[in-house]
Amino acid sequence: MLEPCDLLIEAGHVVPVVPHAVVLPDHAVAVTAGRIMAVLPIAEARARFRPAAVISRPQHALLPGLVNLHCHAAMTVMRGLADDLPLMRWLQEHIWPTEAAFVGPELVQDGITLAAAEMLRGGVTTVNDMYFFPDVAAQAFARAGMRATIGLIVIEFPSAWAQSPAEYFDKGLSVYGECKDLPGIRFAFAPHAPYTVSDESFERIRVLSDQLDLPVHVHVHETAFEVDDAVRQRNERPLARLKRLGLVNSNLIAVHMTQLSDAEIQLVGEQGVSIAHCPESNLKLASGFAPIERLRRAGANVAIGTDGCASNNDLDLLGEIRTAALLAKAVAQDAAAIDAAYALQMATLNGARALGLDAEIGSIEVGKSADLITVDLSRFDVLPVYSAISQLVYASNRRDVCDVWVMGEPRVQDGALCHFDPNALAELARRWGQRIAAR
Template identity: 60%
Template sequence: MTTPAAPQACDLLIEAGWVVPVVPHGVVLADHAVAIRGDRILAVLPRAEARAAFVATEVLSRPGSVLIPGLVNAHCHNPMTLMRGVADDLPLMTWLQQHIWPIEAKVIGPAFVADGIELAVAEMLRGGTTACAENYFFPDIQAATYSRLGFRALVGLPVIDFPTAWARTQDEYFDKGLEVHDNWRRDPLVSTCFVPHAPYTVNDAAFERIRMLADQLDLVVHCHIHETAHENTEAMKQHGSRQLARLDRLGLVNDRLMAVHMTDLTDAEIALCADRGVSVVHCPESNLKLASGFCPTRKLQLAGVNLALGTDGAASNNDLDMFGEMRTAALLSKGVSGDASALDAASTLHMATLGSARAMGLGDRIGSIEPGKQADLACIDLDPLETQPMYHAISQLVYATGRHQVSDVWVAGVRKLAAGELVDLDAGAIRAKARGWRERIAGIRSEA
């Protein structure tokens, strides 16, 4: 007779009405539990089996909720939360050149970056997001802020052709960026990548240097590409080729490339992305608001391209709501392709979790609920009337659920949101800082 194994110790046992692990694809596990020790997932089991197999320091029971991997925002400019709504209803280049860049020139600095990220992290945690790919200046301040807040981030090392408050010359961008990489390369939550702004603001020599360093250091390259058709029209005049062809000539079209926006694509370019392992980061709401165009997600999906999801910055979206982004992405894909089966609910959730994690080079750590992975998790309450009756958890998440239904969030096993309340962030202090920046920026605009 076999003696039953003694129960294992774990720190936390989360029991949920439904667990959506993302892997296997589209699977919903009813009445299951996830066991966590430290920052890792130990097991995913039916609730009764989990109770027999583990002795937990804490048991959290959420029978009316669904537990998912934390959402992963694969493209954002989080300090720009402090410019939310500052210049709305304008086309991209007018918005950028006549409003955003002039304001940034007067306010950007360490305090602006830190306060904007703090506001963004509070918003993201309240919406079930546990990781982001950051694309902004002062990466040293970004990294320190994300680390202090216990939030997972892929911090970009910026490169752009003109001087900014962060760096004055091309060499300075690289020297300071590499110093940030060296300082944070062993951090458990903060990692780094290169963020050349866009092909129209970065020269060939800088791109070639990025390719060489990305190969040497095994870093992702996170870049706005083919954001509008106008971008490619200008590229043809200046370089004699479309932007993706130019980047391919420079050796950057590969499995390290996070190509953001990609609204203007030919079938041949889609095939190239699929062949080279490029990840495409879709930002549907920002693209719609700036009238930038439509990313052909259905064609990319059918070609086998890894799709990720991002909100873009709150200055152009105007929120960091990944639930809203999922719904918009799914509906837009159907409308653009004329195919109601395009970007189904399970594929959309995959894009917002494991697809984004893979694009960021973090797919082995986060993005799905699997033993051995880090415990980045979000619990969403489906009991409210707005999500009743509940027939299918994944469809409900994508098409009916709002971010206000997120109840609990963990990053690397550390609880950051408990019953809807931020655990270690002072909402009042964050609000006061945001209002202070509003007064300063409003004053700048009134002087213009």
């Protein structure tokens, strides 16, 4: 008698990520109750299972959903607002004034709705987000059917969300208590950066992170100016300060990390720090070049993020993988640095590991959640396919994503979003553009 299953996904190339660099030709993944039951050749799957539904993708790659390890999702409404400017001028003259004028529950709700649709359509099933109004963000991502780790923002200056460090902590912990049981929603502490957060706040974050076992998601060593300014003001580099405060450990998600000494690379490797590498944002803002091949060799967990739409200007993680792989070769002056298989691992298993989710997502393994995507490799401008992994990294783009499942539930089918109206999304984005431009 055939075993029942909810869904059988058949693909010409299954890329499980674990084992590393393996491609399984003509394989199927069986899913029941949102979890992976089996990974086996298609002929064996048809002989074993009686699926309620079958998705056949003979010219596609099936792989784990992508993990975006650093994003300011609500900033989709600021896409293209202030291009071609250095970081501090971009922040101080354009982004922070715009946020002061417009940030509130409405912007966060609408911006995340746009971002979730964009990411899901591009194969991103999990995001690590940092922004204001984490209560609104948690609800918005849950409604979108997307996994999200929501940053409990901490910063020393007042905002529309909170007026003091004490209020950031109080409100953040309240949101954590109220929303931590939402499906697919987890939390991290999100101190903005060493130059905007006090020692006292960092010390409290360290204690709470240890107590609640939550990651700490923070911009670190983003620019040479940031590092030099810290040395001038404190006679201490930002990473050394975080080490002194007890935050350099496996719970730390350090974003950008473009300015590193040999000793700092060794430190983060030894401590198992996760690096959220954002190559396109770093390039656009001329922030510098993260030495990710050296970080990888040192033992750091190198993953990848898009940053926000105001500094990228998209949430295309497949495109980010390609940029990361190519840039790493140039920085390392080694064509073998960050090969295609590791680049894909950065966007899947390594991102999951940074968020403490590697037992649940990030690879196609029996027992894990069915967070899966298919990518079309049949077009003439992708063919021929000598290596599915190489094509995914070096030739594919987000518009090749065909199907997306989160926890076994369809979010994209045949390239179409399941629960969003693209015309309504476009109109929403246009309305925000008009409001912000009018200011």
